[in-house]
Amino acid sequence: MIDFSIPEDTRLLTETVRRFVTQEVQPLEAEVEALGEVPADKLRALKAKAQELGLFAMNMPEDVGGGGLSVLEMCLVEEELGRTSDALIRRVFGQVYPMLLACKGEQREKYLLPTVAGEKIVAMAITEPGAGSDAASISTTARLDGDEWVIDGTKHYISDGDIADYTIVMAVTDREKRARGGITLFLVDKDTPGFTVARKQPMMGHRGYGHAELAFNECRIPKDAILGELGGGFKLIMSSVSGIRLGHIGARCVGMAGRVLEMMRSHATERRQFGQPIGEFQMVQAMIADSAAEIFAARMMVLNTAWEIDRRNDPRDKVSMVKFYASEMLGRVADRGIQLFGGAGYSKELPLERIARDARVTRIYDGTSEIHRMLVARGVMKNGLSL
Numbered sequence: 001m002i003d004f005s006i007p008e009d010t011r012l013l014t015e016t017v018r019r020f021v022t023q024e025v026q027p028l029e030a031e032v033e034a035l036g037e038v039p040a041d042k043l044r045a046l047k048a049k050a051q052e053l054g055l056f057a058m059n060m061p062e063d064v065g066g067g068g069l070s071v072l073e074m075c076l077v078e079e080e081l082g083r084t085s086d087a088l089i090r091r092v093f094g095q096v097y098p099m100l101l102a103c104k105g106e107q108r109e110k111y112l113l114p115t116v117a118g119e120k121i122v123a124m125a126i127t128e129p130g131a132g133s134d135a136a137s138i139s140t141t142a143r144l145d146g147d148e149w150v151i152d153g154t155k156h157y158i159s160d161g162d163i164a165d166y167t168i169v170m171a172v173t174d175r176e177k178r179a180r181g182g183i184t185l186f187l188v189d190k191d192t193p194g195f196t197v198a199r200k201q202p203m204m205g206h207r208g209y210g211h212a213e214l215a216f217n218e219c220r221i222p223k224d225a226i227l228g229e230l231g232g233g234f235k236l237i238m239s240s241v242s243g244i245r246l247g248h249i250g251a252r253c254v255g256m257a258g259r260v261l262e263m264m265r266s267h268a269t270e271r272r273q274f275g276q277p278i279g280e281f282q283m284v285q286a287m288i289a290d291s292a293a294e295i296f297a298a299r300m301m302v303l304n305t306a307w308e309i310d311r312r313n314d315p316r317d318k319v320s321m322v323k324f325y326a327s328e329m330l331g332r333v334a335d336r337g338i339q340l341f342g343g344a345g346y347s348k349e350l351p352l353e354r355i356a357r358d359a360r361v362t363r364i365y366d367g368t369s370e371i372h373r374m375l376v377a378r379g380v381m382k383n384g385l386s387l
Contacts, residue, residue, distance in 0.1 A: 010073050017080040019056060024049065025084045025092060025194040032208040038091045047118060057116045060246070065110075065116040066096070071243055072306040078247040079299070082255025086358065087208025089252075095160070097168065098126055098240045099185065102228035111166060111187055123164035125155040125214055126237065133371040135170070136179035136234060140216065142171035142186060144223070149186060151219040154198070155261045157365075161212030162197050165190055169216070169370055170233050177231065185233040187225050190231045194219030203358030234322045242309060245366050250322040253330040253362055256355060257295045260337040263352070264288055267341055278340075287336040294333065298326040317379040317386070320372035327362035328369060334359045 006014075024046055032038050045137030052058050060066025069077065081089045089095075096115050101121070102114040114120040131138040140153025151171055161167065166189045174182030188195055198213040228236045268288060278284050301322045308315040317365050334356040338345035345352045363369045 006076070010076060013073070013095060014076050014080055016053060017077050018083070019054065021080055021083050025088050028088060031353070032085060032087055033348075036206055036207050038087060040369055041333050043091050050092050051118060053190040055296075056118055057096045059098060059243070059362045060096055060116050061101070064112060066100070070184060071246070071309045072303060073077065074243070075251040075302050075306040077249050078251035079258070082252030083259045085354070086206050086252075086346050090160070090209055094118055095122070096244060097122060098226065099168065099236050100342065102185075102236055103173050103187075103223075107224075107227070120165040121160055121163060123158050123160045123215040125167050126156055126162065127156045128153065128159050132304070134271075136183065136239070138170060138172060138183070140171045141175075142168070142173050142184060144173075145220075147222060147223045149225060151186065151194070151216040151221065152187070153216050154213065155216075156213040157201060158212050158214055160209055161214050161320065162200055162210035167195075167214065168227060170237065170257075173231060178344060179230040179234040183234040184223060184230055185227040185236060187227050188216075188221055189217065191194060192221060194221055205354065205359075205361060207354075209221065214341045241366065244307070245319050245323045246305055248300060248342045249366060250298070250305075250319075250326040253326040253359070254299045254302060256359065257291065257298070257333040260333050260352065260355060261288070261291050261295060264291065264337050264340050283338060287340055291333045291336055294329045298322070298329045317376050320367075320375045322378075323367060324363070324369040324372040324376075327359075330362060331356075331360045 028038070028046070030044060031042075046332065047056070054067060056067075057065065058067030058069050058077055060068075075315065082094060094116075097267035100112045100115060111120070111122070115122050126135055126138070128138050128140060129280060138153070142149045142151045144150075151169060153171065155161070155169070158167070166187055169186045169188050170180060171186060172178060172183060173184040194217050196215045196217070198215040201211045201213055203211055227233075265279075265288060268284055269277050271278045279288070301318070305315050305318040305322055308318065334352065337352050338356060341350065341352060344350055347353070369373075
């Protein structure tokens, strides 16, 4: 017998997160969108409340100060977080990358623990002008010179790259091996000579936090600034990316689409045209029904895949399915929401136009839909469809 029930403590947690997001966080969205940043005074208060409720860095283990949630539990929480903007999620609930658990010795005190505690902001620098979905083709290099590593190269579209206290930088340390033992992760402090924020890169959506081009020109860092093992960077990234794609993208897309559907349902019952609620028209009903079915499908995909990961399985094909299906589902639901609301949906007086802009990039980052379709197809052709 398969039990799909959610444990009581997990249900109470997700209800707490939803209340907090709805009552405390969502009211700030319009201000963040207008200012392009989260107001510092309001952020301090919200972040303190989140930490007091145990809602900060929930993806990290308890022994380092995190919430200690399983992947499945975290996906249920991420679904609720998805009901607000990415900028507010980052600032209020923390953006702590799981590969930081590879910190050793003094690195734990300098980087890991302060980040989990919300005292430091970290950025992840992988993408380059010539390397996006094909992360193994990066050109940024790191060479050992005595007791220092020297990093040269350029990264771009780096979230929080303009304000991060330190950055996890992926660089080639062996040109021949590359992804097979020739790529390494480094911890680079913001004030390191040779490391500069070259420019901020304005985006179509995701206002409220910066995206930056980072330049490394003879950037010298200590020999022990390696995160994990020498040559183990690509493997470490890949071991962490499934949870990121599943939660940050898959589950959040489900949550945001659910918010849109709730707005559609409410509007369809209240808005009257031609003497009746617009929800009485079959074409409106079709938009609502299609959205509900697609959200349900994406949610089941997310939760099943999370369940697999918690059981130490490696459902990489399922993660790829979730990545492209959930992101494209959100785009369709957001578009239907705007259509159902008409001119009001297109105006900035409602969050729908922002949601549509924010949704668009989910089909691009962490591997485009095309890349993930290719990965799924290869897996099916090699091993058949394993569900």
